[in-house]
Amino acid sequence: MTFELPLLILLVMTAAGALLVKDLISAVFILGSYSFTLALVWALLGAVDVAFVEAVVGAGLATVFFLLTLFRASVKDTQIRRSPVPLVAVVGLPLLAILLLYGAGDLPAFGDPASPASTHIAPTYIDNSVSQTRTPNVVTAVLMDYRALDTLVETIVIFTAGIACALILRNNDK
Amino acid sequence: MIHPHDSVIVRTLGRIVIPVAQLFGFYVLVFGQYGPGGGFVGGVILAASMILAILVFGLDAPDSRIASMVLHGDGLGLLIFAFVGGMCLIGGGQFLNYTYLEIPGLDSASRHYVGILLTQVGVAVDVAVTGVSIAVSLSTDDNGVTGKEVLDG
Numbered sequence: 001m002t003f004e005l006p007l008l009i010l011l012v013m014t015a016a017g018a019l020l021v022k023d024l025i026s027a028v029f030i031l032g033s034y035s036f037t038l039a040l041v042w043a044l045l046g047a048v049d050v051a052f053v054e055a056v057v058g059a060g061l062a063t064v065f066f067l068l069t070l071f072r073a074s075v076k077d078t079q080i081r082r083s084p085v086p087l088v089a090v091v092g093l094p095l096l097a098i099l100l101l102y103g104a105g106d107l108p109a110f111g112d113p114a115s116p117a118s119t120h121i122a123p124t125y126i127d128n129s130v131s132q133t134r135t136p137n138v139v140t141a142v143l144m145d146y147r148a149l150d151t152l153v154e155t156i157v158i159f160t161a162g163i164a165c166a167l168i169l170r171n172n173d174k
Numbered sequence: 175m176i177h178p179h180d181s182v183i184v185r186t187l188g189r190i191v192i193p194v195a196q197l198f199g200f201y202v203l204v205f206g207q208y209g210p211g212g213g214f215v216g217g218v219i220l221a222a223s224m225i226l227a228i229l230v231f232g233l234d235a236p237d238s239r240i241a242s243m244v245l246h247g248d249g250l251g252l253l254i255f256a257f258v259g260g261m262c263l264i265g266g267g268q269f270l271n272y273t274y275l276e277i278p279g280l281d282s283a284s285r286h287y288v289g290i291l292l293t294q295v296g297v298a299v300d301v302a303v304t305g306v307s308i309a310v311s312l313s314t315d316d317n318g319v320t321g322k323e324v325l326d327g
Contacts (some may be wrong), residue, residue: 001315002287006214006313015313027227028201043255048210049210049211049215052202052210053214053215053218056218056222057218060222060232061218061221061222061305064222064225064309065309065312067280068309068313069312071313072312072313132283132284133272133281133286133287134207134286135207135208135211135286135287135290136207136208137206137209137212140207140212140290140294140303141207141290143212144293144294144297145272145286145290148293149269149270151255151293152255152259152270152293155251155252155296155297155300155301156254158300158301158304159249159251159300159304161253161304161308162248162304162307162308164309165308165312166248168311168313169311169312169314170310171314
């Protein structure tokens, strides 16, 4: 568990760098490294499937989409001019952070088997996944079998995104 | 429109990397029931490999003909997914309850296994096609018009 602090520092640094840098193309690449660091954090916490998705989508595909969008834009649009930060954000966001940290103190400990999330329905999935579906990876069994309707609607969302992009961006004249 | 890349290094590396990436995408797709991965991640990796082919060789090149063929498959993955669910309805059960998939010679758990595999293929096809489609949409630029000028009219 000695990796936690360096990863946290790297995460905050890349997030701040993506926000502060002037050039949007640099910001996209820093955001990609942020996603990769976040994927390492997920892997460290044992959520390997989430880490895989974060690495592939956040650091891979999203970066490509951002870059293609920026290549479409003109050069002066890829530079940002910053206005001064409003006072309500300077005061309000630290207060919100303190409130969230205060609330986080009451969360169950990481990996606590007696926490509500681990006692509700998760044991059923873990116990029955292999015998009912022959699928050792419980995450896949939940996504594709026990919660298949949710996944179907997610697939519809992705399909709709592709259709919307084609409708808005493609030139239909020819 | 994306034009093919000039550099011989990029083209050579593309020829090596793209098949490996596609093989890895298929591996992740079919290995999703035993380890991390699955339809979504496998589809994204396949999409990334085809986007790479388009970026390196151009959309009209013979080397990226799979990527331009894939564009005609919009909605196919969704159809596969919904078709599996509909087959469960025809078998006499609830929508997407794989126990009622009418596959002779398989017990309930094996039917669930086949159902999960088929729906994962559906998700992967949908994600891969959508990824390539969005990339092509974003890079369609026939008259040198930028996105901002299109928005401004």
